[in-house]
Amino acid sequence: MNPFRRFLDFISYPSHSRTIGFLAFLVVLLAVPLTVNIAQKQQELRQHAAGNCTTVQGADKNGNPGTWTTCPDTGTVTFAPAGQSSTPTNPASGTTTCKTDAASAVGCAVGCATVNGRNMKCHLQNKDASGQCSASCTAGGPWNCVEDASCPNTTPTCDASKGFISSCQGTAVGTTQNNAACTRSDGTKGITVKECQSNNCWYDSYFDTTPTKIQQGKDLGHQWCYGGSPVGIQLACTNPTCSNGTNPIKVQSSGNWYCPNPADPSKDGGVAPTCGTGTQITFLIGLDGIGGAGDQKNPNPNPAPGCNPAAGTSSCGSNQSPKHPNRKFFYQIFTPDKKTVIEQGQTTITYDNGRFRGNVTLKTSLADGVYPIKVRAEAYLARLSNISIANNVGVVSPNPLVTGSSTDTNTISVLDYNNLLGCLLHAQRPYPLDTICQLMDLNDDGVVDQLDYNLFVREFSVVQQGD
Amino acid sequence: MSRTVLLIILLIAGVAGLLALSISPKQAPQPETQASVAQTSLAVAAPKIDSLGNSSADIIINTQGNKVTAVQMEMTYDPQVLGNVDIKPGPFFTNPTELLKKIDGGKISYALGVGLGQKGVSGNGVVATISFIKLANTGKTSINFAPKSLVSAEGIIQSVLRNTRGITFDLSTLIFETQPSTPSAK
Numbered sequence: 001m002n003p004f005r006r007f008l009d010f011i012s013y014p015s016h017s018r019t020i021g022f023l024a025f026l027v028v029l030l031a032v033p034l035t036v037n038i039a040q041k042q043q044e045l046r047q048h049a050a051g052n053c054t055t056v057q058g059a060d061k062n063g064n065p066g067t068w069t070t071c072p073d074t075g076t077v078t079f080a081p082a083g084q085s086s087t088p089t090n091p092a093s094g095t096t097t098c099k100t101d102a103a104s105a106v107g108c109a110v111g112c113a114t115v116n117g118r119n120m121k122c123h124l125q126n127k128d129a130s131g132q133c134s135a136s137c138t139a140g141g142p143w144n145c146v147e148d149a150s151c152p153n154t155t156p157t158c159d160a161s162k163g164f165i166s167s168c169q170g171t172a173v174g175t176t177q178n179n180a181a182c183t184r185s186d187g188t189k190g191i192t193v194k195e196c197q198s199n200n201c202w203y204d205s206y207f208d209t210t211p212t213k214i215q216q217g218k219d220l221g222h223q224w225c226y227g228g229s230p231v232g233i234q235l236a237c238t239n240p241t242c243s244n245g246t247n248p249i250k251v252q253s254s255g256n257w258y259c260p261n262p263a264d265p266s267k268d269g270g271v272a273p274t275c276g277t278g279t280q281i282t283f284l285i286g287l288d289g290i291g292g293a294g295d296q297k298n299p300n301p302n303p304a305p306g307c308n309p310a311a312g313t314s315s316c317g318s319n320q321s322p323k324h325p326n327r328k329f330f331y332q333i334f335t336p337d338k339k340t341v342i343e344q345g346q347t348t349i350t351y352d353n354g355r356f357r358g359n360v361t362l363k364t365s366l367a368d369g370v371y372p373i374k375v376r377a378e379a380y381l382a383r384l385s386n387i388s389i390a391n392n393v394g395v396v397s398p399n400p401l402v403t404g405s406s407t408d409t410n411t412i413s414v415l416d417y418n419n420l421l422g423c424l425l426h427a428q429r430p431y432p433l434d435t436i437c438q439l440m441d442l443n444d445d446g447v448v449d450q451l452d453y454n455l456f457v458r459e460f461s462v463v464q465q466g467d
Numbered sequence: 468m469s470r471t472v473l474l475i476i477l478l479i480a481g482v483a484g485l486l487a488l489s490i491s492p493k494q495a496p497q498p499e500t501q502a503s504v505a506q507t508s509l510a511v512a513a514p515k516i517d518s519l520g521n522s523s524a525d526i527i528i529n530t531q532g533n534k535v536t537a538v539q540m541e542m543t544y545d546p547q548v549l550g551n552v553d554i555k556p557g558p559f560f561t562n563p564t565e566l567l568k569k570i571d572g573g574k575i576s577y578a579l580g581v582g583l584g585q586k587g588v589s590g591n592g593v594v595a596t597i598s599f600i601k602l603a604n605t606g607k608t609s610i611n612f613a614p615k616s617l618v619s620a621e622g623i624i625q626s627v628l629r630n631t632r633g634i635t636f637d638l639s640t641l642i643f644e645t646q647p648s649t650p651s652a653k
Contacts, residue, residue, distance in 0.1 A: 023478070414537035414578050415626060417566060418619030421536055424583065453583055460566050464576070 232256030239367040240273040248273040278362035286400030289443035292354025293400035296462035322444040325351035334372040379439040381466030410466035423448040506531035510632040528594040533620040534587030537580025541613035546573040549599040557593030587621035609635040
C-alpha cells in the first residue's frame with residue numbers, strides 16, 4: 001500500500017495504542033532540538049566566562065615556571081606548567097594565608113591555602129625589600145605572610161642611577177646646606193647634601209655625577225662634596241625662580257633647570273628651582289547674542305531699526321539676561337610661534353555686565369611677552385587672539401565668539417542649521433531638547449525661537465570656521 | 468477531525484519549528500552604517516549658453532529617500548577661464564533661505580535651505596544654477612565639488628550627501644564630459 005495512504009488511514013482511524021505510540025515518538029523527536037539548543041547555550045556561556053580571565057607568567061610553589069589564570073566570573077585560579085595545557089591545581093595548603101582579593105593576589109608565584117573557595121597567591125609586595133615579612137604584612141590586611149622559599153628573589157638590586165636626589169626613588173635622608181668647610185681635593189668648595197637610600201642601597205651626593213653605593217648605616221654627618229656639571233631638574237614652567245636669589249639656568253643639553261651657586265654660576269647652588277606661582281590670566285569674553293556682543297553682521301548689541309526676526313535681515317539685539325550666567329570656557333596658550341601648546345585647560349567664568357569675566361591661575365609661570373591664546377565655549381567657534389603677559393599677569397579679551405556650532409567641530413554648517421530647524425519644529429528634532437536644543441538656544445533666553453534663527457543666519461553668512 | 472489529530476499536527480509543527488531554530492545559522496547583529504542614511508547626490512549638469520553668450524550650469528540634486536532641509540556646496544573652478552561667476556537658487560526648494568554665498572578666487576561657498584517653518588524636500592531637481600562667462604575660447608575647464616560639501620535632512624544628524632559629480636567641458640564647443648562620481652566627505 002502507498003505509505004502516504006497508510007499514514008492517512010492511520011490518522012483517520014486511530015486506535016488507542018497507535019496514538020500513544022505516535023505521541024511517544026513525537027516526544028522523542030521534540031527532545032532532539034531541545035538538547036541541541038541547550039548544548040549550544042552552555043557552550044556560549046563557557047566561551048563568555050573564558051573571555052574574562054587574566055593570565056600572568058609565574059611559577060608554582062615548587063618554583064616550576066608556568067602560567068597562572070584567574071577567572072573572576074567562575075572564581076577559579078588555575079596553573080599551567082610551561083609547555084603544558086592549563087590544568088586546575090590546588091596548591092598545597094599551609095604555606096601561607098594570603099589576600100582574599102584575587103586581583104591583587106595574582107602576580108606572585110607562591111602557593112597558598114584556599115581562601116573563600118579560591119586558591120590564592122601571596123603578593124610580592126607582602127615582603128619587604130630584603131625578602132623578609134614586613135610589618136605591613138600583618139597590619140595592612142587579612143593575610144598572614146610567612147617566608148616562602150619559592151617566592152621570587154627579592155634581594156635588593158642597587159641601581160646607580162638612583163644616586164641623584166632629584167630623581168631619588170627611595171628615601172632622601174639628611175639635610176642640604178652650604179658648607180664652605182667642605183673642600184674637595186681639587187680645591188672647590190662643596191656642601192653637605194642629602195643622601196639617597198633606595199632598596200637598602202645608600203648613595204652619595206646627588207651632585208656627584210658618578211653616584212657610588214656606600215655602606216649601609218653610614219654616618220649621616222659625613223660631608224660629601226659636589227663637583228662636575230650641574231644636572232638640574234625638569235620643570236613644566238618656562239621661568240622658574242630660585243630661593244637663593246639667583247636666576248635659574250637652563251641646561252641646554254637636557255632642558256633641565258638649576259639654581260647656580262652665587263659665587264660660581266657654573267656650579268649648582270644646591271637649591272632646587274621652582275615654578276613658583278603660575279601666571280594669572282583674566283578672561284573677558286563676549287559671546288555673540290548675549291550681553292554686550294552683537295552678531296557678526298552688526299556688533300552693536302542694541303536692536304537695529306526695523307528688527308524683524310522672521311525675515312532674518314536685521315540685528316534684533318542681544319539678550320541681557322542669559323539663563324546660564326556661569327559658562328565653561330576652554331583655552332590653549334601657545335608659544336609665540338604658535339607651534340607648541342604651553343598650557344591648556346578649562347574654566348567656568350561668570351556673566352558680568354555684558355561679558356563673561358573670570359580669573360585662572362596657570363600651572364605655568366609665563367615670562368613677560370605676548371602669547372597666542374585660543375578660547376572657545378560650547379556652541380561657539382574658537383577665537384584666536386594674543387595675550388600680553390607682564391609681571392606674571394595678563395588679560396585676554398578677544399573679539400566676541402561666534403555662535404551656532406552644535407556639532408563640536410569648530411564649524412558652522414547646514415548640519416547646525418538642520419539642528420536648529422529640528423529644535424524649532426519639534427517633530428523633526430533629532431536630539432533631546434536638553435542637549436542640542438540647549439546649544440541652539442543661541443541667545444540663551446531659554447527658548448529656541450525666531451531670534452535664534454535670525455542670529456544663526458547672520459552668523460553663518462559671515463563665519464563658517466573657527467580659529 | 469478529532470482532537471487527537473489536532474494534537475498530532477500541533478506537535479509536528481512544534482518539532483519542526485524547534486528543529487529549524489536549532490540548525491539555523493546565527494548571524495551577528497549588523498551595526499547601522501552611515502551609508503544607509505546618506506542617499507543624496509549632487510551633480511553639475513551640462514552647461515548651456517544663451518544668445519547673449521552667457522553660460523550657466525545647473526546643479527542637480529537627487530535625494531532618494533532623504534527629506535533634505537539644506538544644501539551646502541563647496542565648489543571650485545578656474546578663475547582664469549571662467550569670469551563673472553554667480554550662483555542662484557534653483558526651484559528645488561520653494562522660497563529657500565540663502566544661508567551663505569561666497570565666490571572668490573576660484574571657490575564657491577554656497578548654502579541654502581528650507582525657510583523657517585518649512586519641512587524637508589525629497590525628490591530631484593535643480594537646487595542651484597551657476598552662471599559665468601568664458602574668459603577663453605579654447606581648452607577644457609572643470610567645475611568640481613570640494614569635499615566639504617554637505618546636505619542635511621530631517622531627523623538625521625550627519626550629512627546625507629552620498630556622492631558628488633563635477634563636470635569638465637570644452638570651452639570652444641561647451642561639449643562636456645562628466646567627472647567620475649566621488650564619495651562625499653562626512
